[in-house]
Amino acid sequence: MSTARKHTALPKAEILIEALPWLTRHNGKIVVIKFGGNAMIDQGLKAAFAQDVVFLRQAGLRPVVVHGGGPQINAQLDKQGLISEFKAGLRVTTPEAMDVVRMVLAGQVQRELVGLLNEHGPLAVGMTGEDAHTITATKHSPEIDGELVDIGRVGEITAIDTGAIEALLADGRIPVISSIARSADDHHVYNVNADTAAAALAAALGAETLMVLTDVEGLYADWPSSDEVISRLTVSELEKLLPELSSGMVPKMEGCLHAVRGGVSTARVIDGRVQHSILLEIFTDEGIGTMVVPDAQGGEVK
Numbered sequence: 001m002s003t004a005r006k007h008t009a010l011p012k013a014e015i016l017i018e019a020l021p022w023l024t025r026h027n028g029k030i031v032v033i034k035f036g037g038n039a040m041i042d043q044g045l046k047a048a049f050a051q052d053v054v055f056l057r058q059a060g061l062r063p064v065v066v067h068g069g070g071p072q073i074n075a076q077l078d079k080q081g082l083i084s085e086f087k088a089g090l091r092v093t094t095p096e097a098m099d100v101v102r103m104v105l106a107g108q109v110q111r112e113l114v115g116l117l118n119e120h121g122p123l124a125v126g127m128t129g130e131d132a133h134t135i136t137a138t139k140h141s142p143e144i145d146g147e148l149v150d151i152g153r154v155g156e157i158t159a160i161d162t163g164a165i166e167a168l169l170a171d172g173r174i175p176v177i178s179s180i181a182r183s184a185d186d187h188h189v190y191n192v193n194a195d196t197a198a199a200a201l202a203a204a205l206g207a208e209t210l211m212v213l214t215d216v217e218g219l220y221a222d223w224p225s226s227d228e229v230i231s232r233l234t235v236s237e238l239e240k241l242l243p244e245l246s247s248g249m250v251p252k253m254e255g256c257l258h259a260v261r262g263g264v265s266t267a268r269v270i271d272g273r274v275q276h277s278i279l280l281e282i283f284t285d286e287g288i289g290t291m292v293v294p295d296a297q298g299g300e301v302k
């Protein structure tokens with residue numbers, strides 16, 4: 001090799017070596033990555049997301065993707081002249097709306113992500129929570145102002161069967177999961193918030209990390225008046241903060257709490273609008289978003 005080529009290759013070798021302790025520590029670990037519909041802004045970002053996920057897989061981790069699609073569902077409901085309404089942060093899902101949710105999540109968003117991942121090899125396999133009893137739910141009626149409210153076909157998760165996901169992981173695949181559940185009570189399918197589904201899957205799979213990609217930098221301490229991001233907090237600190245949070249952040253942070261309480265080592269909310277945010281989060285010591293850790297590891301609310 002010429003001296004000039006050695007010179008340009010050396011910084012690249014140093015970058016790879018810097019990642020070695022991290023790669024060694026996380027080898028074989030499951031990482032659940034939730035890609036929010038609001039973070040799927042353009043083709044470039046989606047392609048970079050796919051590259052990051054494939055990179056993790058090729059580096060020896062076992063990524064599982066759970067995707068959202070709220071804005072994409074809104075657009076399709078709009079086209080069909082159906083109303084989009086949210087209560088307690090959840091979509092009021094009539095039987096007609098459920099058909100649209102299922103079509104958009106499983107037939108559109110999931111297919112697109114599977115396609116992007118599979119540009120890198122025969123890796124991704126798409127499924128919904130309906131498949132192989134992966135997610136079972138019962139009808140969810142949230143309490144609003146002290147009253148139980150009927151919001152239609154919205155599911156509350158009652159059981160997770162990780163068998164199909166584990167079989168795919170054992171086969172070296174990347175499962176890409178839509179947040180739709182089957183019901184054990186009736187023959188209907190139910191709409192589950194994708195953050196909630198990702199967190200429940202992370203806990204059930206014994207994942208090392210849950211990463212939630214969204215359209216903000218992380219959890220803001222005093223939203224919307226300030227954009228100061230809380231970089232790290234413990235589950236107890238998060239629990240105290242939960243009642244103050246508003247709509248979009250509620251299922252995300254409840255999910256992070258559930259995941260870490262369920263044994264996941266860290267749950268992170270990161271900015272999916274930043275290209276390669278997954279790799280940035282992993283390869284920078286302090287991370288780029290908000291990290292939720294168990295109480296034993298201590299935190300700081302900034």
Ligand SMILES: Nc1ncnc2c1ncn2[C@@H]1O[C@H](COP(=O)(O)OP(=O)(O)O)[C@@H](O)[C@H]1O
Pocket residue numbers: 035036037038039068069070195213214215216218219220221222223245246247248249
């Ligand atoms: N404390 C907070 N910190 C950050 N974002 C917040 C906070 N409270 C509410 N939000 C809102 O939550 C939104 C993210 O949730 P959501 O719209 O459901 O995204 P996604 O499609 O990624 O699930 C942000 O865009 C912001 O408007």
Ligand SMILES: CC(=O)N[C@@H](CCC(=O)OP(=O)(O)O)C(=O)O
Pocket residue numbers: 035036037038067068069070071073089090091101154155179191192193194195
């Ligand atoms: C019950 C409920 O609200 N389900 C969500 C499922 C999709 C989702 O969660 O998408 P994001 O992650 O992009 O918000 C919905 O219908 O919008």
